[in-house]
Amino acid sequence: MIPQAFEYEQPSSVADAIAMLGKHGGEARVLAGGHSLLPMMKLRLAAPDALIDIGRIASLRGITDTPDAITIGALTTHAEVAGAEVIASGCPILAETAAGIGDLQVRNRGTIGGSIANADPHGDLPAVLLALDGEATAEGPNGRRTIAAADLFVDYLQTSLSPDEILTEVRVPKASNSAYVKFNRRAQDWAIVGAAAVVHGSSARIALTGVGSKPVRAAAVEAAFDGSNTAEAAGHAADGLDAPSDTAASGEYRAHLARVLVRRALEAAMAR
């Protein structure tokens, strides 16, 4: 319940934050909404020397609409994402995913940037970003760079952000035929498995939550999908998967769920 002591820094700009991260030489963590990091610190599963609280950097908030894409500041909360009309109409998968994360209180504090940077394979947003072919913007001492979702998620709780970089915004292409289907035991829980589907005519991008150490593209489904054969294509959802087992579900069941949920996600996406 009690986090280990840490130094606390409160930068007022991204540049300040990057400098502070540099000062702590990789032993600091960025604090956004804190809903991934603080629970781990309370159980002392994480014990950073310092927290760089970016929560007051106003430039990291907000949603920007462009003709093809939506840009979302890293500090935008799940509740804000879920409630934004522009997202609901332009990228429904993202709105419905945000609306299903955790619970009311968690959505009020948890942020899109924090969830993605935390890269929890049971978190919903990494798979959704991957399916959308979205990208994250990172800023560090060497400036700003854009990282495609495919290159962002490296391993369990690991991204390709370097320790002195901050994820500042998330950019998702508009995708009206898109859906995320999440399966869990209790409403507030993490996904046991989740399936994100983004359909463009006869092609689809599919990604899965909860079946590996990072979000996973269902390449075999994508290859098999022809724009209408949802059931047949979804049957390939577990091809090549080595899903983990834990107290919530075995790997075998996760593989089964992947097939079911991918079909449901494809159907839902196409029905939009």
Add this chain to the structure above:
Amino acid sequence: MAIASEQSKGIGQAVHRKEDRKLLTGKGRYVDDLKLPGMQHMAIVRSTHAHADITAIETSQAKAMPGVTAVLTGEDLEFAAGVPCASNPTGEMVHPVRPPLAKGRVRHAGEPVAVVLASDRYAAADAAAMIEISYSPLPAVVTPEEALADGAPRVHEELDSNVALVLAHSTDNVDDAFAKADVVVKQTIRNQRLIHVPIETRGVVADWNTASDELTVHSSTQVPHFLRTFLAIVCGVSEAKVRAIAPDVGGGFGSKLNAYAEEFVAAAASRKIGAPVKWIEERSEAMLATCHGRAQDAHMELAATTDGKVLAMRAHYVQDYGSYLQMLTPLISQLTLLMSPGAYAIPEVDVTVTNVYTNTVPTDALRGAGRPEATHAIERIMDILALELGMSRTEVRRRNFPQEFPFTTAIGLMYDSGDYEGTLAKLLELSDSKADFERRRQEAAARGKRLGRGLSTYVEVCGFVPSDVARSALGLTPGGWESSTVRMHPTGKVTVITGTSPHGQGHATSWSQIVETELGIPFDDVEVIHGDTAFAPYGLGTYGSRSLAVGGTAVHLAATKVREKARLVAAQMLEAAADDLEFSGGTFSVKGSPDKSVTMQEVAFRAWQAFEMPEGVTPGLDETVFFDPPNCVFPFGAHGCEVEVDEETGKVEITSYIAVDDCGNVVNPMIVDGQVHGGVAHGIGQALYEGAVYDANGQLLTGSLVEYVIPSAVEIPSIQTHRTVTPSPTNPLGVKGIGEAGTIASTPAVVGAVCHALGVRDLDMPLQPETVWRAMEKGGTA
């Protein structure tokens, strides 16, 4: 008994609770809300091994941390006795001694090994993290199967084996009955290990005044008097020097029906450092170290005729005790044995219970405590019998209900009163017809859903009385009686002091209703004190759905004594014979002369003045009653539910739930309904969501509320509650218990419904989606 008028808040009325306001406004006082001058916070370092010798404890770094007052290990604290167990069913069971802080050896992951005392909880947590304990691991036995295997490592070396106790009860002609039966059904039915999870964890503030040698302990407990007695025994101090207080308690469900190592350690530590000590359990500690429940397998066998009459039952239960005996560990499976035939007249029974030590958290009472286990096993095997016979599940039950009450079972219990057909008939009347169900079932199949219905008809036992029987049948150290004082003050206001110790059950309200009915004074003129051993006569606390039948009756009896004494005083005041007085609406009046009257308040004032008291009547209006009922009470009922199973994922949704309970007369129907709702939800938790899981090394894998899933509002259906009323003859209020009934009834009803949906005999709980999916994959049919 006086009859409550319609405007009254007396017995039978759905009176809103007088407890609520403080709890709703944040003015409740739970243990963690207390602060005492100089108070130190205790953090506990717990065993990381399931079974190991402690080879070294390095505390110097922790001692040097800022804010740290002391670091204590088992070698630093002296106790006069080990953690107590108050149950010995045979009287011959060896109770292994368990020091409150481990000495030399640990026997489950989470056992307390060392404590830090520091100025605040942050400093305590930091220092606890600096203590280094070296272990020499020993082989652990994690399941009863492992513990019972030949050559298994022993949890307690001083015992011959891991079998702690074998209980048995048998009638004479079981084998004959099985030999001549038309049908025999067998099934192993498992009650998985559960964790209670009251939303408030345990907590204690111990304040040992070393000058006066007085110990005051605030604890989140269901049993303050037991706690005081055991504190005195374990800490080696006069009981008269110990005061135990249960402040507001945030739920218990049996987990706080105990006297725990941490309570003794906090008291001893307070004595050692000469300052008050607070320990508030973290949720992760609660999962690891507060007793667990259930953990019982039943090997059931029924012999029956083709027309559904059960001739005999064989039941062999294997109970996982965990590593040590907590306060009532041995009682739980004993209760299972006693209730093994459930609501059925089964003439021949052969029941055994093998109780086994394992290197896991001790098990003890969990809402229902042995009766849910018994009920689940008998209800599931009755369903299986119905399946085998091709008979409806209601019919096979009906053919085995006892027809006359009191009914003495083959086990020897006497069910006090009942109308089992009545509750079942009411359930069926409230349920959809079979034709409607079949139509909906077809429709659902088209949507990829399988519908199923389940039911249970249960009977349970509460109020373990009379005390001699509690000893002889249950091996209980305490009896089963309860006390109450009813004190009418000079102004006519009343203080009730009860030996019960509510933690959500609303006794302040219900006891006030009883007093209003008996004494005719307003509900709002009654205050109820509970949970403080400095005020209350000895009382046994709140558990096992006993409080109303035993403690509420004690209130009623004490109030009756006050009224009858007041009648004598009133007679003197009215210059009439006591027999000539009528009592109504709080006023004594002379029969036939209603203008000659005196109010209860006027009588109270006179009684305390003690002017012109009648011959032989002592001053005051203050009566204490100790009530030891002649028999237990046996609530019963019929619960039914409908589930919808997703064919593809195995996820279960309960789409309707109907409870018909009979708990005798009802004091407050609103509170009774609330108890049923909570009980049903708890039983649904067992059926579908909850289960403590250890790995092969004895490490708990479900160590937080992330992995151990207790249901939220989304998972729990709307619960319809209905009642029939069959008064109990064993107490003058005619009441029975209701706190556990919902839990007892709901688990088998839900599992039965899922099995019905799938067309399978039985499934092991919890019915996680994967479990259900696997059953469908194996070929369960719609």
Add this chain to the structure above:
Amino acid sequence: MKRAVTISVNGVSHATGVEPRTLLVHFLREHLNLTGTHVGCDTSNCGACTVWLDGMAVKSCTVLAVQADGSEVTTIEGVSANGELHPMQRAFHETHGLQCGYCTPGMVMAAIKLLEANPDPSDAEIRRGLEGNLCRCTGYENIVAAVRAAASGVTV
């Protein structure tokens, strides 16, 4: 090392120093003695610690006090004024929406926000809206009834 914060709680401004790791719930309970906000778990599941932070329901066990610097916090002690119960508190009382009372403050804080966002919720929406608050006593039946009653304004 302590850090200066100014946090307004129930309309009263508190300027003080806190260790950065101080959880908001401990700041409220231990520093301000506002013990109506409870702790029921250590994994952000139970919701007993729910308060309003700048008008939004949050789990105060998962917010650092330093994150609330400059913010307005409302706790259960602050939802009713002048000894009058808030209509949601009254509804919980009248429908028997609480038993042991431990989850109740968090439940009430979440329920009020639920109705602010959706003044006329269905039962399913009520249940979904309270998914972040666990109760072990009531089976949720009367909590749902309380929110329904508060929504309809039907309290006695």
